Amino acid sequence: MKTRRVQSKAAPVTVQAPHRLAGLRFYAGGFVLDTESGSFYRLTPAADYLLRKYDAGTEVRDFAGLIETRYDQDHASAVRDVELLLNQFAAPGFLDRTGEKEPA
């Protein structure tokens, strides 16, 4: 897990960068290995991109914006695509959707 030091006028504070998906490993070609179950999946480029972002700490509510920017999509299409991807992530247990906010 990576850490970074936050400089402030007070004593420096070390904060942990989020790493939500500790049991997942990402490989080339969109492959993801669940190291606990030994199951592996091949994701679409968009799914791979979002899952890596989520692992790095991006919130689900920001997914639509990322898709809009990366793929030059309109907002409605991005929201729809994100919802479909979130459903796919839920089946293998990649995300805990309890309490997740709906994408904006």
Add this chain to the structure above:
Amino acid sequence: MKSDLRSIAVSGLHRGENPQPGAAVAASLRRAFPSLRVVGFSYDPMESSLYGQGADRPDAAYLVPFPGAGPRALLERLDMIRAEEDIGFVIPCLDSEIANFCALQSELRDRSIQCILPAESSFEQRHKSNLYKFCRDNGIPAPRTLVAADPEEVEECAKEIGYPVYIKGRLYHAHLVHSREGLAAAYEEIVNTWGWPIIVQENLVGEEYDVTGVGNGRGGIDASCSIRKLLRTANGKGFAGIVVANPELDTLSQHIVRALKWNGPFELEFVKVAGRPHALMEINPRFPAWIDFPSQIGCNLPALVFERLLKHRPRKLEPCEPGRMFVRHSVDLAGDFADFAAMASVGRRVFSPLPVAGEATP
């Protein structure tokens, strides 16, 4: 150290369609102890390790009586072999022979032969016919299992559990039976080879996980490796696997070994049905056929056993890295019928002659 030069005997030398662990154990031992002399206890002149040229081939091999002949027959043959080989250690690799070695522990000690074996109570508790009770007594998830002593009981047990159901021999063989009509053919084949009783077991459908390791006899595990089977043969044997790091599986494995106070090599076989905990299917009292895979990635369990046999402090083994995987590969080994005839008639083949007295020892 003189004891380091004594030979180690390993059994289970066939690496065919239903591979036995012995060759993998030999290969693992040689990774850590290149000059170790390995003597093969063979049951058939056609065992594939007898025709290899690699690190898994024994330095010498001797035919031994089938386990069904009993411990006395094994001991007699062992004494014949000892006239030619200075065997100081044994790692038995077949389920069917463990009981004989357990019965000979005193005689092995008298002959200064070291062998790590489970306690009799541990060995009996994990037996297929007793395993379900052991699991229930210790809160270990397991498929529903009944034991049948005759054909009528087999039918009653299968009806009680519900089809499809597994019909298993007390040591080897298993058939998945889908209806009452298929029962007789399934258990008759098994009974003809292994006798009664027959194990009737609930069929669980899910991912298969295996955990191999070495128990220290005091309830702990010296080291282990956990895999999920990636490929299976038509008869369910693992042909590829991937290392997993699963805390629930680790905790359950530790609980099982602690409950048994297991001593020595083991393999735990689990099935994970979605939404249910890992269910313990079998406990094998020896290393699995894939044991050389963790040896190749820094977790040499046969070497750890040998170090215990030497009374050395075992090396600390690092956990196997999740994501490392193996795929089994079959090769054709060239031989000559003269080799088969020699083994079948004389019961002995020497691949690496012993040094003559006066020559430098390795």
